[in-house]
Amino acid sequence: MAGMSSKRLQKELVKIQGTLPPGISLVSADNLREWLMDLSIPDNPIYPPTDTYRLRFLFSQSYPIEAPEVTFLPLQSPERKIPLHPHIYTNGIICLDLLDAQGWSPVHNVESICISIQSMLAGNTKAERPPGDAEFVRSNRSRPRDINFLYHDPSV
Amino acid sequence: MPAAFVGDEAAEPVTKTPPSTRKRKLVDSITTSATSQPPATIELPKRKASKTTTASVHDANADAEQAALPATPQTLSSDKPMDSDDDLNSVASSGMLGEAMDDSSVDFDAADSDDDGLEDFQDDESAFESQPKDLRPAKKAFEVDFNVYSPGDIQHQQDRQVEEVATLLEQPAEQTAILLRFMSWNKERLIEQYMDNQEEVLDKAGLGANMSSNPPRLEAIDGFTCDICCEDEPGLQSFAMNCGHRFCVDCYRQYLGQKIREEGEAARIKCPGDGCNKVMDAKSLDLLVTSDLTDRYHELLMRTYVDDKENLKWCPAPNCVYAVECGVKRRDLTRTVPTVNCDCKHAFCFGCTLADHQPCPCALVRKWLKKCEDDSETANWISANTKECPKCGSTIEKNGGCNHMTCRKCRHEFCWMCMGLWSEHGTSWYNCNRFEEKSGTDARDAQASSRKSLERYLHYYNRYANHEQSAKLDKDIFHKTEKKMQLLQSSSGMSWIEVQFLEAASQALQQCRQTLKWTYAFAYYLARNNQTEIFEDNQKDLEMAVENLSEMFEKNTDQLAGLKVDMMDKTSYCMRRRVILLDDTAQRLKEEGWTFNVDLK
Numbered sequence: 001m002a003g004m005s006s007k008r009l010q011k012e013l014v015k016i017q018g019t020l021p022p023g024i025s026l027v028s029a030d031n032l033r034e035w036l037m038d039l040s041i042p043d044n045p046i047y048p049p050t051d052t053y054r055l056r057f058l059f060s061q062s063y064p065i066e067a068p069e070v071t072f073l074p075l076q077s078p079e080r081k082i083p084l085h086p087h088i089y090t091n092g093i094i095c096l097d098l099l100d101a102q103g104w105s106p107v108h109n110v111e112s113i114c115i116s117i118q119s120m121l122a123g124n125t126k127a128e129r130p131p132g133d134a135e136f137v138r139s140n141r142s143r144p145r146d147i148n149f150l151y152h153d154p155s156v
Numbered sequence: 157m158p159a160a161f162v163g164d165e166a167a168e169p170v171t172k173t174p175p176s177t178r179k180r181k182l183v184d185s186i187t188t189s190a191t192s193q194p195p196a197t198i199e200l201p202k203r204k205a206s207k208t209t210t211a212s213v214h215d216a217n218a219d220a221e222q223a224a225l226p227a228t229p230q231t232l233s234s235d236k237p238m239d240s241d242d243d244l245n246s247v248a249s250s251g252m253l254g255e256a257m258d259d260s261s262v263d264f265d266a267a268d269s270d271d272d273g274l275e276d277f278q279d280d281e282s283a284f285e286s287q288p289k290d291l292r293p294a295k296k297a298f299e300v301d302f303n304v305y306s307p308g309d310i311q312h313q314q315d316r317q318v319e320e321v322a323t324l325l326e327q328p329a330e331q332t333a334i335l336l337r338f339m340s341w342n343k344e345r346l347i348e349q350y351m352d353n354q355e356e357v358l359d360k361a362g363l364g365a366n367m368s369s370n371p372p373r374l375e376a377i378d379g380f381t382c383d384i385c386c387e388d389e390p391g392l393q394s395f396a397m398n399c400g401h402r403f404c405v406d407c408y409r410q411y412l413g414q415k416i417r418e419e420g421e422a423a424r425i426k427c428p429g430d431g432c433n434k435v436m437d438a439k440s441l442d443l444l445v446t447s448d449l450t451d452r453y454h455e456l457l458m459r460t461y462v463d464d465k466e467n468l469k470w471c472p473a474p475n476c477v478y479a480v481e482c483g484v485k486r487r488d489l490t491r492t493v494p495t496v497n498c499d500c501k502h503a504f505c506f507g508c509t510l511a512d513h514q515p516c517p518c519a520l521v522r523k524w525l526k527k528c529e530d531d532s533e534t535a536n537w538i539s540a541n542t543k544e545c546p547k548c549g550s551t552i553e554k555n556g557g558c559n560h561m562t563c564r565k566c567r568h569e570f571c572w573m574c575m576g577l578w579s580e581h582g583t584s585w586y587n588c589n590r591f592e593e594k595s596g597t598d599a600r601d602a603q604a605s606s607r608k609s610l611e612r613y614l615h616y617y618n619r620y621a622n623h624e625q626s627a628k629l630d631k632d633i634f635h636k637t638e639k640k641m642q643l644l645q646s647s648s649g650m651s652w653i654e655v656q657f658l659e660a661a662s663q664a665l666q667q668c669r670q671t672l673k674w675t676y677a678f679a680y681y682l683a684r685n686n687q688t689e690i691f692e693d694n695q696k697d698l699e700m701a702v703e704n705l706s707e708m709f710e711k712n713t714d715q716l717a718g719l720k721v722d723m724m725d726k727t728s729y730c731m732r733r734r735v736i737l738l739d740d741t742a743q744r745l746k747e748e749g750w751t752f753n754v755d756l757k
């Protein structure tokens with residue numbers, strides 16, 4: 001039902017254009033398929049306050065019943081890096097239970113996902129990539145939702 | 157071969173029995189045949205007794221024949237009456253005519269049941285000594301007990317369990333089914349928890365007291381906004397379970413559609429609320445699941461029964477609807493390779509559900525497949541289908557499964573695998589199945605050693621891939637041969653039954669090559685010691701038998717009729733070698749007698 005995702009996204013957009021928590025901002029929402037958001041992380045030496053990270057949201061027709069595909073997007077100008085985190089691969093794929101079918105709840109929205117990712121980074125103490133990052137980045141051809149991540153360490 | 161004909165005909169009514177549970181009660185059959193009647197049980201006076209004994213005799217035979225055909229009809233092991241004594245006799249006799257060709261269209265291990273010294277009885281061997289060979293229940297070390305169930309059987313099993321537990325809990329069947337599903341069909345746990353705190357269990361499963369006084373219903377609530385679609389129009393129909401997470405009906409239905417259709421969930425769908433672990437109860441689902449989803453929903457509910465039980469697995473063959481029951485547990489997989497045969501004829505591993513990979517344990521199969529995938533680029537050249545004749549250099553394409561190559565141009569005969577002279581293979585076949593570890597003088601050189609380990613891998617991979625490829629080529633040739641068979645029938649006057657030896661040979665080749673293929677993965681991980689040699693000897697013997705048989709397929713149709721006896725001999729020899737290899741390997745695996753250069757866990 002196409003009506004569902006567009007109606008909901010329109011309502012989300014109205015709210016997002018109003019207010020957003022500090023460190024989260026809307027970059028573009030030109031259509032109802034792809035949105036870009038910027039993120040900065042307060043109070044964590046791993047992520048300098050001057051650094052900004054870009055999130056790309058891809059919505060299917062079944063959003064919000066189905067989770068959106070959320071990845072970090074690298075960019076030359078303005079400079080956007082992929083934040084260093086044991087659950088974020090160098091290709092921008094995020095291993096977060098919230099974003100897969102089991103952990104997703106249709107009650108979540110773009111704003112709540114941004115907040116979750118922001119706090120995941122804010123609380124991080126390990127300046128490292130996931131184990132097997134190079135191998136995964138080299139060989140992965142699947143879309144994020146089709147990857148079976150192991151959430152072996154939910155505390156990170 | 158009239159005996160074969162009779163046997164085949166007699167087996168007819170059995171094969172036509174609707175797919176039912178094929179019991180392989182080895183223990184039962186051992187006790188019955190060992191303690192009671194001699195083999196001539198067909199004409200026992202007492203009907204009841206003769207029934208049981210016949211069933212067990214037949215089962216014993218089915219075990220001896222490894223594959224589960226001819227089927228044991230339900231009527232034999234249940235207490236439904238037999239139709240007539242004729243049926244009884246025919247079933248028994250078809251089982252007793254255990255000659256290779258009777259059932260060989262599906263069943264090759266029959267070929268070994270009349271061989272001597274191959275049976276390996278684990279206990280009570282003496283009890284069988286006076287028995288005719290055909291009746292020996294020969295469970296080999298590589299065989300496991302299993303049952304095949306049709307969807308009807310599965311449904312029946314569920315119903316029976318529900319009934320049983322319903323009586324115990326004094327609950328209606330419908331509610332008991334919900335409780336059992338809720339508890340993942342762990343009936344002991346359900347009964348225990350139910351006895352402990354009845355109210356709590358009922359509540360959690362959505363069957364609590366307030367459920368009956370206050371059944372799930374749709375409501376329109378003033379001022380309600382749906383958190384999923386953000387809809388807030390007055391009169392909006394909504395639903396919530398007792399966790400209080402309320403959503404509009406449309407969103408709920410979309411959500412269920414996603415879960416049921418896309419994610420294949422049914423028995424344990426959670427509330428859509430964020431972080432809410434409340435499992436949707438059956439009553440709420442009944443209310444919300446739309447009619448276009450109910451079939452799928454009920455199908456999934458039935459599937460969860462099999463998924464929930466450790467001893468049940470769906471046959472992985474495409475479109476197959478059967479489930480297989482087997483008692484082998486995950487922890488047993490380092491000591492056994494549980495191949496089961498589905499009624500659809502697909503043989504698969506109960507441990508990992510990949511196609512039959514005996515004698516190689518699941519853990520090694522996983523490692524091997526991963527390795528092949530990782531190294532596929534380096535190893536690609538191997539699977540190339542052409543090579544140059546070592547003598548004259550002309551390009552030779554391998555077009556049959558056999559490794560014995562004859563160059564069309566110079567008539568040079570050589571081995572495809574090692575490119576060595578074929579004439580030397582009679583005595584020094586070793587060169588072809590064993591990787592000669594060259595003396596380790598250059599082992600200090602790191603580069604040399606990495607090249608050497610690649611060489612070692614390629615040696616085994618080459619042979620592994622060769623059998624995989626040859627099996628395909630053998631199959632192609634067989635399809636051509638099938639046409640030859642029709643010609644053969646009309647030109648030689650042989651009946652359809654009589655030309656079946658070709659099909660039997662072809663299937664034996666497929667099966668043996670499958671086994672051989674995995675012996676190379678097995679050998680790759682095997683640490684070298686004196687045990688290894690026995691394994692390699694067995695491997696070599698089977699390989700030789702297979703190549704000899706494979707070669708016969710390249711003969712012209714007009715020669716085939718004359719080769720029938722020879723081909724049948726070679727077929728049964730192949731199958732015998734296979735059994736020897738598998739049995740010996742499995743026996744040692746059971747005793748943890750193999751040393752591997754990797755961890756099996």
Ligand SMILES: [Zn+2]
Binds near residue numbers: 405
């Ligand atoms: Zn809604």
Ligand SMILES: [Zn+2]
Binds near residue numbers: 399432433
């Ligand atoms: Zn809830």
Ligand SMILES: [Zn+2]
Binds near residue numbers: 473476502
């Ligand atoms: Zn099957």
Ligand SMILES: [Zn+2]
Binds near residue numbers: 505507508509510521
């Ligand atoms: Zn396996």
Ligand SMILES: [Zn+2]
Binds near residue numbers: 545547548549550566
């Ligand atoms: Zn030549």
Ligand SMILES: [Zn+2]
Binds near residue numbers: 572574575576
């Ligand atoms: Zn050779």
